[in-house]
Amino acid sequence: MNRLIATLLVLLGLISVHAQCPIIPTPSVYQESEGSVNIAEEISIDPKFLPDDIKDYIAQLFPRLFKLRVVYSSAGRHVVFRPLINVPKDHYSINIADRIQINYSSDASCFYAVSSLIQLLQEQDGGYYVKKGFIQDQPKFEWRGLHLDVSRHFFSVEEVKRYIDLMAYYKFNTFHWHLTDDQGWRIEIRKYPKLTEIGAWRDSTVIGHYTDSPRKYEVKKYGGYYTQDEIREIVRYAGKRYITVVPEIEMPGHSRAALAAYPELSCTGKHQGVEGLWGVFDDIFCSKKESIDFLKDVLDEVLELFPSEYIHIGGDEAPKTRWKKCAACQKVIKENGLKDEHELQSYFIQQMDGYLTARGRKLIGWDEILEGGLSPNATVMSWRGFEGGIEAASLGHYVVMSPGSHCYFDHYQSKNPSEPLAIGGFTPLEKVYQFNPIAPQMSADEAAYVLGGQANLWTEYIPDMKKLEYMAYPRALALSQALWCMEKPDYELFKKSLVDYQLGFLDRLQVNYSRALFYPELQLKKSREGVKLHFKGSAEAYHFDVFTKSSEAPGTMGGGQVMSEKDTMNFERTQNKVVDYTFRVSSGFSAEASVFKFKAHPSIGLDVEYVTPPAERYNSGGTLTLVDGIVGVKPWKGNEWVGFNDQEIELIVDLGEKKSLTDIELNFLEDHGSWIHLPALIRYSVSANGKKWKYLKSARIETDQNPEKGKFLLYRSSLNKKGRYVKILITTYDQIPEGMPGAGNVAWTFMDELMIFTK
Numbered sequence: 001m002n003r004l005i006a007t008l009l010v011l012l013g014l015i016s017v018h019a020q021c022p023i024i025p026t027p028s029v030y031q032e033s034e035g036s037v038n039i040a041e042e043i044s045i046d047p048k049f050l051p052d053d054i055k056d057y058i059a060q061l062f063p064r065l066f067k068l069r070v071v072y073s074s075a076g077r078h079v080v081f082r083p084l085i086n087v088p089k090d091h092y093s094i095n096i097a098d099r100i101q102i103n104y105s106s107d108a109s110c111f112y113a114v115s116s117l118i119q120l121l122q123e124q125d126g127g128y129y130v131k132k133g134f135i136q137d138q139p140k141f142e143w144r145g146l147h148l149d150v151s152r153h154f155f156s157v158e159e160v161k162r163y164i165d166l167m168a169y170y171k172f173n174t175f176h177w178h179l180t181d182d183q184g185w186r187i188e189i190r191k192y193p194k195l196t197e198i199g200a201w202r203d204s205t206v207i208g209h210y211t212d213s214p215r216k217y218e219v220k221k222y223g224g225y226y227t228q229d230e231i232r233e234i235v236r237y238a239g240k241r242y243i244t245v246v247p248e249i250e251m252p253g254h255s256r257a258a259l260a261a262y263p264e265l266s267c268t269g270k271h272q273g274v275e276g277l278w279g280v281f282d283d284i285f286c287s288k289k290e291s292i293d294f295l296k297d298v299l300d301e302v303l304e305l306f307p308s309e310y311i312h313i314g315g316d317e318a319p320k321t322r323w324k325k326c327a328a329c330q331k332v333i334k335e336n337g338l339k340d341e342h343e344l345q346s347y348f349i350q351q352m353d354g355y356l357t358a359r360g361r362k363l364i365g366w367d368e369i370l371e372g373g374l375s376p377n378a379t380v381m382s383w384r385g386f387e388g389g390i391e392a393a394s395l396g397h398y399v400v401m402s403p404g405s406h407c408y409f410d411h412y413q414s415k416n417p418s419e420p421l422a423i424g425g426f427t428p429l430e431k432v433y434q435f436n437p438i439a440p441q442m443s444a445d446e447a448a449y450v451l452g453g454q455a456n457l458w459t460e461y462i463p464d465m466k467k468l469e470y471m472a473y474p475r476a477l478a479l480s481q482a483l484w485c486m487e488k489p490d491y492e493l494f495k496k497s498l499v500d501y502q503l504g505f506l507d508r509l510q511v512n513y514s515r516a517l518f519y520p521e522l523q524l525k526k527s528r529e530g531v532k533l534h535f536k537g538s539a540e541a542y543h544f545d546v547f548t549k550s551s552e553a554p555g556t557m558g559g560g561q562v563m564s565e566k567d568t569m570n571f572e573r574t575q576n577k578v579v580d581y582t583f584r585v586s587s588g589f590s591a592e593a594s595v596f597k598f599k600a601h602p603s604i605g606l607d608v609e610y611v612t613p614p615a616e617r618y619n620s621g622g623t624l625t626l627v628d629g630i631v632g633v634k635p636w637k638g639n640e641w642v643g644f645n646d647q648e649i650e651l652i653v654d655l656g657e658k659k660s661l662t663d664i665e666l667n668f669l670e671d672h673g674s675w676i677h678l679p680a681l682i683r684y685s686v687s688a689n690g691k692k693w694k695y696l697k698s699a700r701i702e703t704d705q706n707p708e709k710g711k712f713l714l715y716r717s718s719l720n721k722k723g724r725y726v727k728i729l730i731t732t733y734d735q736i737p738e739g740m741p742g743a744g745n746v747a748w749t750f751m752d753e754l755m756i757f758t759k
């Protein structure tokens with residue numbers, strides 16, 4: 001059926017275009033008509049034109065997933081296939097009438113059609129039915145990736161296969177396998193056996209968050225690796241699901257596991273074990289010829305194992321501390337007329353680029369490979385936002401977008417305090433859904449260089465498959481929409497397909513997906529005298545109890561209240577005290593209650609003017625965040641903190657009327673791994689009219705810039721002055737010092753909450 005006929009049928013009312021689509025990612029065209037194809041006990045498929053791999057896939061999967069016998073016969077009572085010519089690559093259509101006819105333009109698109117069919121089969125009375133109708137579909141982006149870090153935590157062959165299985169259902173086609181890092185080398189290299197004998201094992205692993213102080217370790221041998229046979233098996237397994245495996249061998253940084261095995265490849269030669277802590281470490285591959293030759297040897301074996309066009313060489317977070325002091329590195333700089341260590345990194349990457357290009361492959365690396373000059377054939381994977389990708393595209397290089405803001409599935413997905421420990425950040429389902437690999441500021445020419453996008457699963461805080469699934473699902477479904485759909489339906493429609501169809505499917509597969517979608521959210525609005533609070537979520541009503549630490553709980557609240565989304569609770573600014581509230585909220589959707597903390601204090605709901613605007617992605621609550629009564633926590637979940645990336649930050653608070661100021665309190669976050677540092681200086685001024693300012697005092701913040709210390713600081717200063725407006729001027733240190741993550745960049749300043757006390 002072509003589009004014209006489909007349109008006619010719509011006009012005749014025989015099919016409906018507004019039908020809710022069960023398939024995710026949503027196909028370009030989905031239409032339903034009256035009736036269905038019913039299938040019970042066995043599914044009869046005509047194997048003609050069905051590629052062998054897909055034939056095997058169906059034969060293995062359908063009996064398991066649907067308890068349907070698969071019968072291949074030329075009768076093809078239920079399903080028939082037909083290759084299409086003269087249509088774009090990866091295009092398919094499914095016409096469901098008396099039987100299901102799948103038309104496809106490539107083997108991959110035949111597989112995508114089968115993936116859609118899997119989601120179309122709906123259970124009924126012990127059998128299955130597929131609604132009649134028409135589907136037409138093709139992918140938007142050619143790189144639809146999910147990444148997995150198996151260094152920080154190791155995942156078995158079976159677990160990796162399951163990860164790949166799940167990817168296949170959602171039409172991902174690239175599995176980025178992060179095989180080496182500081183905490184473990186996971187790929188057998190025949191020429192260098194110590195890489196896995198020594199480099200695959202660590203003696204201890206940090207437990208809790210790496211910024212905890214004091215830190216705790218589990219002292220226990222941990223590790224594992226994949227033999228070359230196992231790797232071949234996984235590459236083959238993924239290939240049968242039309243997924244390309246792109247291996248990543250990290251260089252020159254994140255290489256402590258390799259250096260534990262071969263310390264002579266570092267600058268100092270110092271013997272150190274495989275790292276048990278998360279972070280960025282100074283010891284990296286030396287840029288001398290021996291290290292580069294070693295890596296080329298490693299790549300030789302990698303190329304034998306992985307047929308992928310792209311080979312990922314890492315390139316991120318490589319401190320130049322050792323290179324600066326290393327005679328061998330300085331010699332390379334001199335001999336090659338390089339300006340500095342950044343150009344040396346670029347030289348290093350160019351060696352690999354040349355090596356891979358000569359062997360018919362392409363190098364891809366994290367966006368740091370832009371620093372010091374991008375190697376001629378390199379493709380950039382942009383993780384520190386979209387900027388690196390935009391720059392690379394403007395230089396005519398291919399790009400995969402994987403910005404932390406939308407694509408880091410190691411971040412928190414809800415603000416619920418019951419969320420299991422994560423590295424930090426806040427990337428809820430809706431945020432992922434908003435992801436578009438093409439940044440709005442890109443020209444059409446630049447956009448043409450964007451291959452697609454990818455989510456990353458760094459596993460510092462993901463020790464097992466259960467947690468991995470919890471972090472990846474259902475966010476991976478939102479990502480699949482962003483990467484596949486020509487035109488994404490709006491978020492509410494996506495959510496409906498998710499809830500009505502996909503969660504049941506994930507349940508059948510026993511995926512431990514997150515229910516964050518159903519958690520109520522606490523939302524706040526400014527009111528005249530303070531803030532208004534309500535619960536938002538998928539439920540009609542929320543049942544809650546309120547507890548207060550102080551005895552002054554308003555009498556109208558207590559246990560067993562019920563509130564709908566429209567109801568609000570009003571909190572007025574207090575007279576100079578802080579009242580702590582705890583809400584325990586439940587809805588019919590999730591068994592567990594959500595717990596929220598709220599502080600009523602003298603500044604809630606005040607007008608704060610950000611003279612320096614905070615970074616958009618760390619200011620979801622607008623100007624209210626600093627005075628909303630929700631205090632930023634650690635590990636940070638992103639949006640209860642306000643984040644700035646400037647060296648001078650100016651804020652003006654309006655108290656509404658002239659008051660006698662006593663004290664001011666301001667909290668800052670310190671998390672060096674995320675480039676968040678304490679500021680250097682805070683200056684306070686007051687004014688009666690917002691025009692003429694009187695400088696009051698300053699507070700210098702003592703910080704030893706010690707990354708071991710990660711802490712969370714609260715500054716209280718006494719003001720003792722009358723005024724209506726308070727100006728807060730914050731100055732950061734010049735830049736992040738050498739040897740620390742993000743060295744040379746302006747540090748981030750994260751603050752929350754602000755309280756001004758008066759008499």
Ligand code: TNX
Nearest residue numbers: 316317366383408410423458
């Ligand atoms: C930064 S993303 C890293 C990883 C960490 C990750 C944690 C990137 C290229 N490097 O080494 O695991 O942050 O989110």
